[in-house]
Each structure stands twice: as C-alpha cells, then as structure tokens.
Amino acid sequence: MDNKLIFKVCSKEKMLVKDYLKQNEDLSSRFVRKSLREGRIFVNSKKTNKKTKVVKDDIVEVYMPLEEHQNIEPQKMDIDVVYEDVDIVVVNKRPGIVVHPTKSYPYNTLSNGVLYHFKENGEKCIVRLVSRLDMDTSGLILIAKNQFSHMALARDMDKEIFKKKYIAIVHGNIEKDEDVIDAPIYRKEDDSIKRVVDSRGQRSITRYKVIERLGEGTVVELTLETGRTHQIRVHMESLGNALYGDSLYGKGEEDSHLIKRQALHAYKLQIPHPRTGEIISLESDIPKDMKELKNYIKEKKTE
Incomplete structure (x- = not known):
C-alpha cells in the first residue's frame, strides 16, 4: 500500500x-x-x-510526508507488537512502563521503544499516541504512524464502533451483574493527581459487566464511553469496589503481597481502520500477575 x-x-x-x-x-x-x-x-x-x-x-x-522528526531518543526495547500496517501499530504494553517521555521519565518509555522499532524497519514515522495508559496499567495501546491516520482515529473515537474494553479485578462482590456508572469526575486540587466523583466535574460514563465472582473479589469487564483521567479507578472506588493493588484509590499497601500495581488491563480494542474503514478487533490476555491474583482469590474462596 x-x-x-x-x-x-x-x-x-x-x-x-x-x-x-x-x-x-x-x-x-x-x-x-x-x-x-x-x-x-x-x-x-x-x-x-x-x-x-x-x-x-x-x-x-x-x-504523506516522507520524513518526520520527533525529540524522542530511539531505544532498543522488547515491545509486543500485536498489529501493524502502514497507518497504525498496536502494542501490548507491559505494566510498569511509562507511555511517553516526561521530565521524570525521559528514557525507557514505550515511545522510545516504538521509535526504535520504526527506525529498524526503515520507517521515518513519529509516535502519535491515539490512546494512553497509566504507567501501571497493562494492555493495548493504539499508535498512529502518520498525520492522516491520527486525524481519522481521533475523529472516530466518539463513534459507537470505536471500543476500548478493560479487565479489572476489584475488591468485594459487585451487587449488579452489569450496569452503567454515569458520575462526574473532578480534580479537587491542582497539585494532586487524585480525582473524585463530584458534581463539579466532567460527565464520565463507564459500562461494566461482571465476568467472574471470586468470593472476596470480582473480575469485571469495563467499557469506557468517556476518557477521563483514572476514570475506571475512580468509578470503581465510588462503588466501594476499588481495584486490587491500587495505591491511590484502594488498598495498595495491603495488597502489595498479592500484586504490585492496580489490577487493570486494556484487553480489547475495536476500531475502524483509518484508511479503509474495515473493522479491526484485537485482544490480549491478562498478564501473569493478574492471573496469579485471580487464582489466589479463588483458592481463598474454597478454603
């Protein structure tokens, strides 16, 4: 092409x-x-x-422009490319990796690795992130390889056909098998990264469906209809079902012997291809630490 x-x-x-x-x-x-x-x-x-x-x-x-430049240093990294063509690349991010360089994390980010991947393949692309994940959230990240695909995907993100689904393991037994959380999210203090459900905030919508009940925990599938910072983590905490391992909204220290980060994985991505309109649907399994957590809670239930 x-x-x-x-x-x-x-x-x-x-x-x-x-x-x-x-x-x-x-x-x-x-x-x-x-x-x-x-x-x-x-x-x-x-x-x-x-x-x-x-x-x-x-x-x-x-x-398209033949050559583009970006102030990010390419670094050889072990990145898991799930899908790639001339317009997009989808990467399965491991937990503990920052997506884009910041003042605190100038190197060893996913973007450094993706830029090296482009260079190795002889592609003079820059990293245009269409989706982002927190450092400790794992899963699928969508990256545009040119200005057109970034524009088209950003345009289509609000369409019903564009879906981002997550798997989380949360504390407690969620009452309803499925429901919609429609609760505004607000940042109370400018110097804090923490968000809360508050009427002063932006409208935020998360759909959830229980996948498995584990006794003291629940495996839940979540679909974002809006994309607020920490949306899933804030909404689940507001129900009284904070994510296992969540140090900001849950019982991070208490859970540290079970999992070292919030138990959240972006497992499914469905998008219309920016060039052809063809529906692309991709999935990735939950990583090892979430599988071990799930098994631990299940075994505790049977004791």
Missing part, C-alpha cells in the same frame, strides 16, 4: 479541492491546509493549490 490517499471524485458539482476533501472525504481543515501548503495534493497527477477545483471522476491523491 503506497503512502498516499487516493480518492475518485463523486460529487456532481464543481468545487475547490480543499472543500471537496473536507466535505466529502471527511479530512480535517488542518490536515488539508498543511498538505496543500507542502505541495502534497495532486489532481489527475498535477500538483494543486488552494484555488484548484475538481469535477466528477477526477482522481485526487494526497501524499
């Missing part, structure tokens, strides 16, 4: 190429403007400008 987008104009009316791409092909204004400015849009193999018009059956080609 070439690193370009190809469209056959189906509009009956004559219109500016920039308007056609925005209105008929759902490309963002920013993406179209940048592509025009850099001379990467062609109509019938001829370079265009902002005054170029298209008619029915014209062929429009939008080329």
Whole structure:
C-alpha cells in the first residue's frame, strides 16, 4: 500500500479541492491546509493549490510526508507488537512502563521503544499516541504512524464502533451483574493527581459487566464511553469496589503481597481502520500477575 490517499471524485458539482476533501472525504481543515501548503495534493497527477477545483471522476491523491522528526531518543526495547500496517501499530504494553517521555521519565518509555522499532524497519514515522495508559496499567495501546491516520482515529473515537474494553479485578462482590456508572469526575486540587466523583466535574460514563465472582473479589469487564483521567479507578472506588493493588484509590499497601500495581488491563480494542474503514478487533490476555491474583482469590474462596 503506497503512502498516499487516493480518492475518485463523486460529487456532481464543481468545487475547490480543499472543500471537496473536507466535505466529502471527511479530512480535517488542518490536515488539508498543511498538505496543500507542502505541495502534497495532486489532481489527475498535477500538483494543486488552494484555488484548484475538481469535477466528477477526477482522481485526487494526497501524499504523506516522507520524513518526520520527533525529540524522542530511539531505544532498543522488547515491545509486543500485536498489529501493524502502514497507518497504525498496536502494542501490548507491559505494566510498569511509562507511555511517553516526561521530565521524570525521559528514557525507557514505550515511545522510545516504538521509535526504535520504526527506525529498524526503515520507517521515518513519529509516535502519535491515539490512546494512553497509566504507567501501571497493562494492555493495548493504539499508535498512529502518520498525520492522516491520527486525524481519522481521533475523529472516530466518539463513534459507537470505536471500543476500548478493560479487565479489572476489584475488591468485594459487585451487587449488579452489569450496569452503567454515569458520575462526574473532578480534580479537587491542582497539585494532586487524585480525582473524585463530584458534581463539579466532567460527565464520565463507564459500562461494566461482571465476568467472574471470586468470593472476596470480582473480575469485571469495563467499557469506557468517556476518557477521563483514572476514570475506571475512580468509578470503581465510588462503588466501594476499588481495584486490587491500587495505591491511590484502594488498598495498595495491603495488597502489595498479592500484586504490585492496580489490577487493570486494556484487553480489547475495536476500531475502524483509518484508511479503509474495515473493522479491526484485537485482544490480549491478562498478564501473569493478574492471573496469579485471580487464582489466589479463588483458592481463598474454597478454603
């Protein structure tokens, strides 16, 4: 697959190429403007400008930038690539890894490893994160490999077909087999990372379904309809069912002999492919530490 987008104009009316791409092909204004400015849009193999018009059956080609740079140092790392093509890569993140470099974690992040992966494959991509996970949350992370795919995925994130599902192991026996938590999340203090359920916060929606009851714990599947910071952890704590190992919202120290981090794994990702619209559905099994925790709670139940 070439690193370009190809469209056959189906509009009956004559219109500016920039308007056609925005209105008929759902490309963002920013993406179209940048592509025009850099001379990467062609109509019938001829370079265009902002005054170029298209008619029915014209062929429009939008080329991706050949080379991009990012202020992240590539580092050789053992990353688990679950899916990859010219537009996206999905990585199964281990717990304990920061996703993107920060002042506190400038190296050994997932982004350092992914950038090295691109370099090894001869791809001059930068890391465009579509989804993120906390340092101690494991699971699937979606990364765009070019500006177009990042734009398209960000645009589609609010569509029903775009799904992110998690598995968590929580304290206690959740009363309902499934339900929707619709509770606003608020940050009470600017200097604190902790969030709470509070009427002053942003509307936050989490759907949950009980997968297995373990006695003193419950395995639960969670689907995010909004994407607030710590949303799952805050919502489950608000029910009285904090995640095992959660040092911020639960009994982290008490659980430390069972698991060293919050028992949360992003196990399923369903997306429309940014280029083709094909539905891609990916899953990853819960890691070893969550399996061991689950078995421990089950065995305790039978004692």
